[in-house]
Amino acid sequence: MIISIASGKGGTGKTLFSVNLFLNLEKNKEKVLLVDLDVEEPNCSYLMNIDSLNKEKVFISFPKIDSDKCILCKTCSMVCNFNAVIVLPKSIYISKNLCHSCNRCKFNCISNAITEEDYEIGDINYSYSNNNITFVNGMLKEGVIHSKDLISKVKKFVDDKLDCKNDKIIIQDCPPGISCNMTEAVKGSDIVILVTEPTPFGLHDLKLAVETVKKMKIEFFVLINKAEENNYIIEDYCEKENIKIIGKIPYSEEVCSLYAEGKSSYSIEWYSNIIDSISDKLLSKKYGVINDK
Amino acid sequence: MINEILIASGKGGAGKTSITGAFSKFLGKDAIIADYDVDAANLSILVSKKIVNEEYFESGYIAEINHSYCIKCGKCKDVCKFNAIKKENDLYIIDKYSCEGCGLCYDVCLPKAIQIRTKVVGKWYEEETLFNSVLYSARLDPGSDNSGKLVNFLKEKAREKAEKNNVKFIISDAPPGIGCPVISSISGIDLLILVIEMGITGINDAIRLINVAKKFGIKILCIFNKAGMTDKLSKIENELISFLETESIEIIGEIPYNREFISLLQQNKLPIDSNDKTIFENFDKIFKKILDIICNKSHYEE
Numbered sequence: 042m043i044i045s046i047a048s049g050k051g052g053t054g055k056t057l058f059s060v061n062l063f064l065n066l067e068k069n070k071e072k073v074l075l076v077d078l079d080v081e082e083p084n085c086s087y088l089m090n091i092d093s094l095n096k097e098k099v100f101i102s103f104p105k106i107d108s109d110k111c112i113l114c115k116t117c118s119m120v121c122n123f124n125a126v127i128v129l130p131k132s133i134y135i136s137k138n139l140c141h142s143c144n145r146c147k148f149n150c151i152s153n154a155i156t157e158e159d160y161e162i163g164d165i166n167y168s169y170s171n172n173n174i175t176f177v178n179g180m181l182k183e184g185v186i187h188s189k190d191l192i193s194k195v196k197k198f199v200d201d202k203l204d205c206k207n208d209k210i211i212i213q214d215c216p217p218g219i220s221c222n223m224t225e226a227v228k229g230s231d232i233v234i235l236v237t238e239p240t241p242f243g244l245h246d247l248k249l250a251v252e253t254v255k256k257m258k259i260e261f262f263v264l265i266n267k268a269e270e271n272n273y274i275i276e277d278y279c280e281k282e283n284i285k286i287i288g289k290i291p292y293s294e295e296v297c298s299l300y301a302e303g304k305s306s307y308s309i310e311w312y313s314n315i316i317d318s319i320s321d322k323l324l325s326k327k328y329g330v331i332n333d334k
Numbered sequence: 335m336i337n338e339i340l341i342a343s344g345k346g347g348a349g350k351t352s353i354t355g356a357f358s359k360f361l362g363k364d365a366i367i368a369d370y371d372v373d374a375a376n377l378s379i380l381v382s383k384k385i386v387n388e389e390y391f392e393s394g395y396i397a398e399i400n401h402s403y404c405i406k407c408g409k410c411k412d413v414c415k416f417n418a419i420k421k422e423n424d425l426y427i428i429d430k431y432s433c434e435g436c437g438l439c440y441d442v443c444l445p446k447a448i449q450i451r452t453k454v455v456g457k458w459y460e461e462e463t464l465f466n467s468v469l470y471s472a473r474l475d476p477g478s479d480n481s482g483k484l485v486n487f488l489k490e491k492a493r494e495k496a497e498k499n500n501v502k503f504i505i506s507d508a509p510p511g512i513g514c515p516v517i518s519s520i521s522g523i524d525l526l527i528l529v530i531e532m533g534i535t536g537i538n539d540a541i542r543l544i545n546v547a548k549k550f551g552i553k554i555l556c557i558f559n560k561a562g563m564t565d566k567l568s569k570i571e572n573e574l575i576s577f578l579e580t581e582s583i584e585i586i587g588e589i590p591y592n593r594e595f596i597s598l599l600q601q602n603k604l605p606i607d608s609n610d611k612t613i614f615e616n617f618d619k620i621f622k623k624i625l626d627i628i629c630n631k632s633h634y635e636e
Binding site: 050084122141184221222223224225239242245252253257298299302303 | 473477509515
């Protein structure tokens with residue numbers, strides 16, 4: 042079962058919740074894997090005690106023009122829908138920031154002048170516990186813009202490494218926002234939990250995230266984080282739209298302080314009790330799915 | 335000469351938008367404002383009076399299959415590098431969240447059942463602000479991958495307006511992260527104000543953003559925000575201060591963590607709207623410092 046933790050607004054508490062959910066499921070002897078897909082700013086590892094991380098470099102390929110074979114017919118430039126092929130007086134230049142690696146130029150090249158070259162976009166870091174992979178993240182190389190590609194590669198890595206996916210729970214800490222990075226991370230999930238905060242920004246961006254997840258036709262719930270007494274703006278919205286709230290975590294200065302320090306707050310009893318009740322609901326979904334089969 | 339000042343953080347929720355809003359109130363008619371967080375644009379909630387213009391934004395392409403001509407050979411699915419074509423109930427369907435509009439499927443389609451058409455990816459807005467100025471913002475459609483282009487478009491609009499109205503400054507609110515829209519946001523600016531959320535994750539995220547921004551060679555100043563959330567970070571804070579020094583990044587102020595900012599936000603108010611005068615004075619000092627530096631030490635007077 043794949044559970045994506047997303048939001049519209051940044052800073053609502055996705056990472057903290059993802060880590061706590063992971064710790065809870067691990068404690069309850071579930072087979073669980075935490076995947077940090079916020080490849081631009083992956084933060085899960087700062088809140089966890091990870092013994093050692095293995096690293097694998099990630100490459101994508103771009104078309105490369107062999108100037109000996111190129112006859113400067115400019116077909117590649119004409120067929121490129123991303124304006125990535127730039128025709129100079131005596132050669133062709135391909136912009137890696139604009140190129141989407143679709144290979145349409147290569148397909149249409151009449152002189153077979155286009156091959157591929159590798160380009161490093163970042164790393165995948167991962168760690169094991171008792172011979173099982175329990176944590177994976179993607180870290181985008183600074184200055185590279187290909188976040189979506191890295192997210193896709195991390196997901197493929199997880200897919201390839203897992204022998205039996207059905208009995209595992211995969212928690213995906215997703216990037217904020219609703220752009221292609223978020224949808225790339227979220228697609229294929231069984232459940233999405235949208236983490237929000239009861240502020241005008243939180244509500245505004247939650248609506249955008251709800252619209253996105255509805256369009257993707259994935260089951261979702263809302264988690265109200267940093268909840269305040271007598272503030273029901275999120276509950277009111279959810280009631281009006283018939284959206285289920287999976288949990289509510291009250292604002293706590295102690296949790297904020299521990300988070301700033303790099304601690305998950307899982308040791309705080311009232312806090313882990315709330316995480317427990319949320320994970321119970323998720324587990325009943327998981328076992329429900331298996332029973333249905 | 336127009337100076338663009340970008341407010342960025344790397345980390346989401348660090349306080350960029352609140353600080354940008356406060357700065358736009360401070361500068362009033364002397365700044366055109368832009369919100370580059372086109373995924374989840376929030377600045378208008380704090381500063382907008384009304385929308386004066388809105389238009390659809392078109393960018394990129396998407397493939398469409400006409401099922402009456404489709405002979406179901408599956409060549410389009412075989413050739414698609416983005417796995418954007420699936421077979422569902424005997425029909426070939428394009429997944430619009432995966433299709434990048436490259437046109438390769440069009441090339442291989444014998445009966446020409448595929449069309450490549452331009453795509454509307456969102457809307458942009460020109461808004462009158464509460465502070466006698468103009469805000470440019472946008473709303474990107476879910477799943478869109480053209481945020482960099484939309485950011486560039488808003489930047490051009492802000493620049494045009496600043497030139498037309500003879501306005502000295504553009505203040506812009508960056509999106510979170512270090513990817514495409516952030517890099518587009520940084521392009522062509524004169525000063526980067528880095529808002530660092532003073533916690534382990536905020537500090538590490540800020541360092542990644544500094545490493546990206548360095549490549550542009552622009553001047554960076556930084557503000558320590560939400561300072562004092564914990565007193566257990568002195569080692570990392572000292573490392574950060576040394577790092578900033580080696581990078582010639584001046585720390586121009588510190589904003590202590592204050593729960594009142596959240597209650598002000600609940601009322602769509604800015605942090606400088608607090609009754610506590612010391613808060614206003616702190617922001618005032620920081621903004622004047624920014625102007626001193628950008629105007630090469632010539633004083634800014636109201």
